[in-house]
Amino acid sequence: xxxxxxxVAQQAEFIGWRHALxxxxxxxxxxxxxxxxxxxxxxEFGLDEVHPGxxxxxxxxxxxxxxxxxxxxxxxxxxxxxxxxxxxxxxxASKVPGVMHACGHDGHTATLLATAWHxxxxxxxxxTVHFIFQPAEEGLGGALAMIRxxxxxxFPCDRIYAYHNFPGIERGHICxxxxxxxxxxxxxxIRLQGRGGHAALPQTTVDAAQMxxxxxxxxxxIVARNLDPNETGIxxxxxxxAGTNSHNVIPDKAxxxxxxxxxxxxxxxxxxxxxxxxxxxxxxxxxxHAEIAxxxxxxxxxxxxxxxxxxxxxxxxxxxxxxxxGNVAPFTGSEDFAYMTEQVPGSYVLVGAGPGxxxxxxxFDFNDEILATAASYFCRLVRAELA
Numbered sequence: 017x018x019x020x021x022x023x024v025a026q027q028a029e030f031i032g033w034r035h036a037l038x039x040x041x042x043x044x045x046x047x048x049x050x051x052x053x054x055x056x057x058x059x060e061f062g063l064d065e066v067h068p069g070x071x072x073x074x075x076x077x078x079x080x081x082x083x084x085x086x087x088x089x090x091x092x093x094x095x096x097x098x099x100x101x102x103x104x105x106x107x108x109a110s111k112v113p114g115v116m117h118a119c120g121h122d123g124h125t126a127t128l129l130a131t132a133w134h135x136x137x138x139x140x141x142x143x144t145v146h147f148i149f150q151p152a153e154e155g156l157g158g159a160l161a162m163i164r165x166x167x168x169x170x171f172p173c174d175r176i177y178a179y180h181n182f183p184g185i186e187r188g189h190i191c192x193x194x195x196x197x198x199x200x201x202x203x204x205x206i207r208l209q210g211r212g213g214h215a216a217l218p219q220t221t222v223d224a225a226q227m228x229x230x231x232x233x234x235x236x237x238i239v240a241r242n243l244d245p246n247e248t249g250i251x252x253x254x255x256x257x258a259g260t261n262s263h264n265v266i267p268d269k270a271x272x273x274x275x276x277x278x279x280x281x282x283x284x285x286x287x288x289x290x291x292x293x294x295x296x297x298x299x300x301x302x303x304x305h306a307e308i309a310x311x312x313x314x315x316x317x318x319x320x321x322x323x324x325x326x327x328x329x330x331x332x333x334x335x336x337x338x339x340x341x342g343n344v345a346p347f348t349g350s351e352d353f354a355y356m357t358e359q360v361p362g363s364y365v366l367v368g369a370g371p372g373x374x375x376x377x378x379x380f381d382f383n384d385e386i387l388a389t390a391a392s393y394f395c396r397l398v399r400a401e402l403a
Contacts, residue, residue: 017333019392023134027388030133033057034126034384035108041097041115041122044152045072045161050095050125054149057129061136063147067170071162073151076171079135081402083142089401090146090173090360091394092353093128094121094153103378119375120181123382123390125149127179130391131398141402146171150353155203155313159352168359175323176362177397178353179390181382183375185368188389190331191341192365194324198317199248199277200284201350202310206231206295208258210304212268222303224270225258230298231272231306232256238290249287250277250348277348279316317354320361327363330396335389367393 023030033053040049051073058066058077065078073095102109102116110116117123132147148167152158185191208231210222232253239249251274258270276291278284292308299306324342331340344366353364367390369383 037122044156077147081141085143087143090176092148093124120382131394143402182366187370189368200316228270314350323363
C-alpha cells in the first residue's frame, strides 16, 4: 500500500513545523514553544478535545471517528530537547544557547501532528484516538508525570503505540520485537568520605581516590559473577571526581556517578543491592565510608505480543514486508514510554533514518525523509485498530 498520498503531498508543511520545533527547543518541562504549537495545531485541525498542561507541559488531543465504538488507542510523541550545544550548521539550527533537539523529538512531534492532521480530515475509523504529546522523556520522568496527572484515567486506551527514529538502520525500515524491547535504567551517585592529608604521608590518610578506583573495578564483578549468564546487565561509571586540583594532597572525598541497565526488574534490584554492598564494603576496607543514592529513571520497555503483531502488519503495509524486521535484538537504551506500556498493552518500533550522527550528539539531526513514513504508519495503525 505504501505511504499515504496526501501526507506525502503535504510533507513540506510538516517539515516546516519540524524545523520550527528544532529552532525553538526546550529541555524537560520547559517545552513551551512545542506545547503551544501543538495545542494551536490540534485546535486548528478541529479535534474534539484539546487538553494542555497535563503532567506539566504535556498536551493531549482527542479525535472521535465517524463510527461509534468504545475502543480507543493512544499514539504518543515526546517533545523535549537536550542540554547540548548544536553543531549541525543547519539553517534552522537551535536559537536557544546550549539546548538542541539531539534525539529527534522534534521529528516525533511533527509526525504525530501530521497524523492528527490526516485523521481529522475524514475520521474514517470507529472509536477514539488520543494523541499524547509528552514532555521530559530524557530522564526527567515526563511519562510518569502525565500518568500521575490522570492521563490513563482521563484518556483510557485499549492499546498504545510510539516510535523512535534510528540512524544506522536503513531509511524507512521498521524494526521491533515482541517482549523485551528496551532496558530499564537506574542512575546512581556514590559519595565517599575518607581522611585527606599530605601525599608524602599516606599512612595518615584514608584515600578517597583509592576507594573510588577500587569501587569502579570491583563493581564490574557484579555482572560477571552475580547475574545469571542468560540475563543482561550493564554497570557504567560516567563521572568520577576526587581531589583538590593539587599534585600533593590526598583527597578526603570522592563522588562517582553512573547508571545500571537491565531488562528485568529483579535483575535491576539485585544490581542495586550488590553495588551498594560493594561501595560500602570497599570503603570500609580502607577505613572510609560510602553513601549511595539511586534514581530509577526508566523501567524496562516490554512490547505486548498482540500489539506487536498489529504493528508489524501495519509496518509491512506501509514500507513493504521486505523492509520490516520483527525480531531485532533488545536495545540497551531506555525509554520512559515504558511506564505507559506497564499500564496499557502497547508496542514501540524503531524507524530507520539511514546514515548520520547518532542521537545525543551535537551533530545529530532528524531525517525529514522519514516523517511521512512514520505518519503513514501511525495512521494505518489507527485504521487497523479501529476498523
